[in-house]
Amino acid sequence: MAPEARIKILLKTSATALCAGVVVLSSFSLGAEAARRHYRNHHHHHPPQLPAAPLRALPYPQLPLPFEIPGAQYLPLAWADVKGWSDDDHLAAYKTFRASCRSINAQNGAAEPKAEPKALGGSLSEPCRAAKPLEITDDAKAKTFFEENFAPLRISRLGEPDGFVTGYYEPVLEGSRTQTEIYNVPVYRRPSNLFVRGYKQDSVSLPNKGPVYRKIGRRKLVPYYDRGEIEDGKIAGRGLEIAWLKDPTDLLFAQIQGSARIKFDDGSSVRLNYDAYNGYPYTAVGRILIERGIIPKEEMSMHKIREWMAQNPDGAKELRRQNRAYIFFREVNLSDKDEAVGAQGIPLTAGRSIAVDKSLHVYGTPFFIEGELPIESERAKTPFHRLMIAQDTGSAIIGPARADLFFGAGQDAGRVSGRLRHPMHFVMLVPKGLDPSVRAARLPVPDPRPTEKIAKLFPQTDPSKGMTKPAATAGSADNKNETIATAGPVPLPVPRPAIEPASEPRRPVKNRPHRQQ
Incomplete structure (x- = not known):
């Protein structure tokens, strides 16, 4: 066979073998990939897919404001969006607000004004001055005064759409100045051995929270007696009795309300206000009756509690002592014409004053409260x-949208306030001075040119002239004590001179004879 024919056959055979090899390698690669995929699917070596975190929606967004109330959420409103705003008696509210302003202005005028760490701080001073x-x-x-000085802000507890209200009043009770067989329940003033850290023992109206x-003696401090111990006579016979009542239930409700009027047989009377408590947390006796299934929640009222206690004197004693606060x-x-004095130190106004959480709110803050209440009867809305x-x-009273509505003194006020336990909308009126844009608009605009006093201290010249005044000569009488500040072009x-660096002369190289090997 000719050499050329042999070469052609050899090349053809080599090409066929090469193609077969490529096919085999490709099949091996595909098989390996399929095997790996099968292994991953059946042996769960692929990374797990994490479920997406659910989004928690609030009734309305938490908005950035120049203040913060812990545990509260807010929604700024326009006055047109405040339901029932135009139907209220704004003059009555204005008179009540001005009564609060007298206390606020007195604090601001004190030698050492009280620091206010709460959300609104001292911002109520501006509306009070107005x-x-x-x-x-x-x-x-x-109405115009409130709209010009405040901005409406709907407020509630985080995650809740509404606030909650109850009612309170000033009980009018029958009593005696001395103990008798009928009047044998003592009403105590604050004992001299009751101590609260940070307060003098003669301070008026100690706080109603905290230890x-x-x-005992000069240094030893122990928790104060609870209600059961006091009712059993731990502080009896020490001259602390202000008056005596008929029924321990009357005393319990006077303590819950924080004030009372006691009328005596001779026609005289005494007005009582909260002064201190024994350090134990308040426990609502109505809640205990609901939990025990004695009174249904929808029927709970102050009248129902009184009715049950009158029918169950032994059970009433045990129930009272569940509330260890005294x-x-x-x-x-x-x-007799004045209403009870509130914690702000001024007489309250029936139908316009409310009690709030003093750890969150400032006394004097206006709140617009809207909803439906059983004012006329238990079933009315x-x-x-x-x-x-x-x-x-x-x-x-705990929380940012929690209030106790004051309804005055006497049995009628007690009947209305005793049946209030209802959710309501709360709109807090925030002083416009807290609005950053309003605050910035009230800042004084700086003077475009320096005052005459500053100009004398720092004389200026016109730099556009670019001329320097000649210095005063030593012999000039007019310029003897004069200093002239001048400014000219800078x-x-x-520029650095372009000088080539001098080159050093090269050393001559001596020719040394090579050492012969």
């Missing part, structure tokens, strides 16, 4: 939309 010279006598002007101690009173000099002023507090720096 209200001081105004003698508003009609509702329209009072309270009984002082209130001590002080006498206040008020006429009376529309309620009223601007009320925070002037009091209570140990059971000279540019001189």
Whole structure:
């Protein structure tokens, strides 16, 4: 066979073998990939897929504001969006607000103004200053005052759409100045051995939260007596009795309300206000009756509690002692026409004053409360939309949208307030001085040119002239004590000269004879 034919056959055979090899390798690769995929699917070596975190939606967003109330959520509103705002008696609310302003202005004028760490801080001072010279006598002007000085802000507890209200009043009770067979329940003033850290023992109206101690000797402090121990006579016979009542249930409800009027047989009376408590947390006796299934929740009221206690004297004693908190009173000099004094130190206004959580809110803050309440009867749903002023507090009032509505004194006020336990909408009126844009608009605009006093200290010349005044000569009498500050064009720096570096002369190389190997 010719050599050329042999070469052609050899090349053809080699090409066929190469193609077969490629096919075999490809099949091996595909098989290996299929095997790996099968192994992963059956042996779960692929990374697990994490479920997406669910989004938690709130009734309305938490908005950035120039203040913060712990545990609260807010929604800024326009006045047109405040339901029932135009239907209220704004003049009555304005008069109540001005009463709070008297206390606020007195604190601001003190030698050492009280620092206010709460959300609104001292911002109520500006609306109070605006209200001081105004003698508003009609509702329209009072409404305009609130709209010009405040911004409405709907507020509630985080995750809840509404707030919650209850009612309170000033009981009017029959009593005696001395102990008798009928009047044998003592009403105590604050004992001298009751001690609260950070307060003097002669301070008026000690706080209703926090630890309270009984002082033994000079240094030893122990927790104070609870309700059961006090009812059993631990502080009896020490001259602490202000008056005596018929029924321990009357005393319990006077302590819950924080004030009372006691009328004596001779026609005289005494007004009592909260002064201190024994340091134990308040426990609602109505909640215990609901939990025990004695009174259904939808039927719970102050009247129902009184009715059950009157029918079950032994059970009433045990129920009272479930609430270990005990209130001590002080006498206040008020006429029968005056309402009870709130924690702000001013007489309350029936239907306009509320008690709030004093750890969150500032006394004097206006709240517009809207909803339906059983004012006329237990089954009634009376529309309620009223601007009320925070002037009091209570140990059971906890939360950013929680209020106790004050309804006055006597049995009628007690019947209305005793059946209130209802959710309501809360709109807090925030002073416009807290709005950053309003605050910036009130800042003084700087002067475009320096004042004459500053100009004398720092004389300036017109730099556009670019001329320097000649220096004063030593012999010039006019320029003897005169200093002249001049300004001229700033000279540019001189560029570095382009000088080539001098080259060093090369050393001559000596020719040395090579050492012969």
